[in-house]
Amino acid sequence: xxxxxxxxxxxxxxxxxxxxxxxxxxxxxxWAKPAVMVVLIAAxxxxxxxxxxxxxxxxxxxxxxxxxxVLLFFDRFIPGAAAFLVGxxxxxxxxxxxxxxxxxxxxxxxxxxxxxVFVGRPIVAGAWAKSRTLGGIVAAYMLVIGIVVILxxxxxxxxxxxxxxxxxxxxxxxxxxxxxxxxPGGRVAVMVTYQLAQVGFVLAIPTLVP
Numbered sequence: 083x084x085x086x087x088x089x090x091x092x093x094x095x096x097x098x099x100x101x102x103x104x105x106x107x108x109x110x111x112x113w114a115k116p117a118v119m120v121v122l123i124a125a126x127x128x129x130x131x132x133x134x135x136x137x138x139x140x141x142x143x144x145x146x147x148x149x150x151x152v153l154l155f156f157d158r159f160i161p162g163a164a165a166f167l168v169g170x171x172x173x174x175x176x177x178x179x180x181x182x183x184x185x186x187x188x189x190x191x192x193x194x195x196x197x198x199v200f201v202g203r204p205i206v207a208g209a210w211a212k213s214r215t216l217g218g219i220v221a222a223y224m225l226v227i228g229i230v231v232i233l234x235x236x237x238x239x240x241x242x243x244x245x246x247x248x249x250x251x252x253x254x255x256x257x258x259x260x261x262x263x264x265x266p267g268g269r270v271a272v273m274v275t276y277q278l279a280q281v282g283f284v285l286a287i288p289t290l291v292p
Contacts, residue, residue: 088125089281092118096277104270115155118277119148126284132291139176140283143169147280159260163219166253170226173283177233177242179292190232198228201254208261220257227253239289245282252276 096118102110123144131137146169153162202224210217227250234246252275259265259272267274 085125085128088121088128089284092121092125092277092281095121096281099277100270100273103273112155115151115273116148119144119151119280122280122284123148126287129284129287131287133179136176136179136290136292137287139172139179140287143172143176143283144280145169146172160216160219163223167219167223167226170223170230170249173230173246174226174233176290177230177237180233180237180239180290181292182233182236183238184236186236186238187232190235193235194228194231197250197254198224201258204262205254205257209257212261220261223253224257237290239286241282241289242286245279245286248275248279248282252279 095114099111099114099118102108102114123141126137126141126144129137146165150162150165150169153159153165206217206221206224209220231246231250234242237243252272255265255267255275256272259268265271
């Protein structure tokens with residue numbers, strides 16, 4: 083099972099990346115961060131799947147995540163956020179192919195409503211204070227990641243639920259640090275939750291059945 087080896091390799095490179103982020107070794111982070119995504123894309127192409135359409139939607143999300151990683155590393159925030167936005171839309175497409183459980187959708191909606199009130203509102207206000215364009219992009223991004231979380235919880239796939247919630251945590255930490263103030267765990271917490279989320283989306287491919 084080559085995909086198992088690839089996921090293990092991605093985990094090893096991710097550990098190196100977390101160490102590089104925590105010790106501010108930018109030259110290592112420069113290649114380790116995108117390398118994790120390249121290996122995960124390869125794993126996603128090999129992992130068993132009941133639906134090739136779902137697989138390719140998730141692969142598309144990973145590819146745009148890779149693009150976003152590179153752009154954010156070079157401090158291109160708006161293009162990077164746009165790449166991640168498209169990546170999340172790809173995950174929405176994948177999750178829309180899966181039957182949704184109404185109770186799960188309701189639970190997801192309640193979670194997102196609470197996050198929007200207590201976390202999202204100050205983030206959007208901080209971004210809006212910098213520029214209206216930036217505020218609009220951040221608001222749109224938060225709307226889409228919210229939809230991902232709601233659909234993930236409605237899908238009844240525990241793996242994709244955890245992945246989506248990890249992504250929400252990572253995005254919230256990153257945005258809070260950029261637009262509000264210091265966030266718990268700093269860049270390491272952002273990276274750990276983000277990369278575990280991407281691993282989760284790869285592992286979720288076999289569990290998502292149309």
